[in-house]
Amino acid sequence: MTGQDVDWVFADLAQGERAHLTRVQVAFHPEALVLGMPSGEQVTWNWNNLRRLPDQADRRVMVLSRKGDPLTRLYLTDQAAQKFVTQHARSLRKRDRATPLSKVALWAGGAVASVAAIIFLLVPLMATQLAEILPPEGEKALGDTTFEQIRTALSQTGFEDRLRICDDPVGSAAMQAMYTRLNPDADLPYDVQIHILDHPMVNAFALPGGRLVFFRGLLEEANGPDEVAAVLAHEIGHVVYRDPTRDALRSAGSLGVLGLLFGDFAGGTVALFIANQLINASYSQAAEARADDYAHELLEKANISPVALGTFFERLYEEHGDAEGIVAHLASHPQMADRISAAQAAVDPNRDYDTILDAQTWRDLQTACGGQGNHSSSIVAPDKKPWSRTE
Template sequence: MTDDAQPKVYATFRMGNAKREERVSLELSSSALILVTDTGFRLPWGLRGLVEVPGEAGSLTVSDGAESPARLTIDDPAIASHLRSVAPQLASRDIPSDSHEDAAGKVFAQFADGKSALIHRVMLQLSDTHLEIVHSDGARQQWALIHLRALRDQAYSDGLVVKDGHGTTARLFIDNPNIAKHLRQVAPDLDQRAPVTNWGRITGWAGGAVASVALIIFVLVPIMADQLATYLPPEGEAALGDATFEQIRTALGEFDAPVKLCEDPEGRAALDKMVARLNPDPDLPYPVKLAVLDNDLVNAFALPGGRVVLFRGMIDKAENPDEIASILAHEFGHVVNRDPTRDALRSAGSIGVLGLLFGDFAGGTVVLMLSNQLINAKYSQAAEAGADDYAHDLMTRANLDPGALGSIFQRLMDEYGDAEGIMAHLASHPSMRARIAAAQQAASGGDFGPPSITSAEWNALRGICGPRSVDDEGLNEDSTDTPSGGLSTDN
């Protein structure tokens, strides 16, 4: 760099943490950089031991070792470039340059030591095998490229957060996408996940979680639903039933028009007479609102708040008025026991819990529906059996044959079959054979009075939906659809 025939080259020298800086001249041999003080003291620094440390922008700051506190700052770019050429370890590494480098080509990142909340600005240097982190005080850390692991961090989606192997707490935050991309190319196992070694504990926690969910769904939710059903005000149940009823009418309608209510005066009078003959009023928690829908579904069901819905298809399927009376008696049993309200509360609770687990993903809705159906099957079967028992009792009290419920069930089973195997577990009703046998047993040895309504009134009830077109009659005669809801597969 200099000799006696050339002008001297100067730099700024500082020893350790001392605040005083000293101007020194520089001499360069084939193996050392020699610092010469004003007093003539000569301090040789081996070229191979020189390391670059963070310093002021636009200058080169070096030390005579990674642990040395001494600092030499060279402001002349030409001298800095020459020193980099004779000390290869000071040469710029293959990290791509961009706006995150300073004027001297240094690359910086943010570093957290994992022990304090402080974030430190550090300089990065890259070799073939290591990423070197240079701190502001000259301290250096080497992280082997093969040990680098990336963390998933949305805040650095274009950058990179890395650590030195699994189980360490120190983090390096690289928000420069070009540097992050380059590091991904040279670190072979950056995305390798930590090995799972505590399968026993994980299995135990998973089993506990499943048991907890099962306890909530199969025990706590039903208990809470049964309790809340008794405290829910009748006005609230009625509002829920009315809203559900209108939704059903809309869903079954066509061309954005709800399905028609059947209200022929003579047919309605016959239906009211049948209800009066049954006389469920003393048992009811609130008045019943009975509606007939003009749809060929073979179905009947009760809704919260005393709503009872009967479909034209069920009336068409019946062979005599007492079969319809037995079906209404069954639905009145649900109203008396407030089963629709309990079922609504239970369904809302179980679907809410399962929704928290499965979320809204492809297939999740199917899982929720299937799980909820399986959950409710047990309680629906118990409710159906109770409603059947109530129907047998109510028919007997009205001096009507309770076996009528079994006769219509028999025809439905002959036409559509009974749920067997796995479907028996998923069905919301008890076995049809068992229900038929129970109805026959209730009618055994009984001496019953005249039918619930006369033949003329029965004909009027069958026409409660008014005249039907030829297309409707043909569709009804040819239809082989399985009945849905109500006494068949619903409540």
């Protein structure tokens, strides 16, 4: 096979645009390989640009590509043609220069920056907008679902059961009396529901749709009812400003983006993550300060000293250090000292403050989870309706 005396042989060409193979003729010249296309066009492949690719399906076939065009491949089956190519193409085994690591790192950095911008900038912005327009029914449904997820996640008896809601009527009445005394006048599109869960965690949090959740551990750790009232007022502030809804939407959006990247489309991980995020709610400093200010005003209006909002967290942190639940959240917050100072500054030194519950009612509230069965109930406010059974 030399010069113009070479005969044409048949081969298959894959041009990379589709999987279809094109039957072509191939002629071999000392200076290049020439492809005869079905259209009559002739395409020249220089020997120095030819690269051989391993063929996993049939080792008897020689697979050729060109430098800079790895998707276009020529499949040669003629043995004499293969021998001629091997003799003339000196760079068959040569590997083309890989993409520089600096460029790969640049691309990777750009991709990470794009995802970070979506998660930390675009998703929070969209969550803020959606929280303002989400229908009350949708917001309440989100809170209801998340509440049951939390009860299931914290249950120690398996996924078939849920954490018990304390249903002592006397303790329920005590919590209702505390809410009534605070008497928030926010015009919310749904009733505020307060739940006490039978769990030793020292924590309280708000859910979308007006649900407020207290754990037994917080009631047992509090020195007096004013500390619980301060926490209640703070969580009411989060509900008024719809912080739980915004946080749930932000978490769902972020997990949705990560799910697209890592393949979790089932939604179960997202739901559990949202539940965990709301248990350990860590809102922005602006949201926390806003809820604190709301609590100060609500406590002052009820003639309860606002200082209780700071002393409770300060005392628990001193006693337990970096514990779980609300203590850990407040301790890790970079503005904890400022928030305690703000609570102290909100106190009127010329005013004689009351306590929100008398001694007996306070004992009733602290023992709301004692000696109860597996029934559940909830407080509905501000309409002062009696506790209603919910399962």
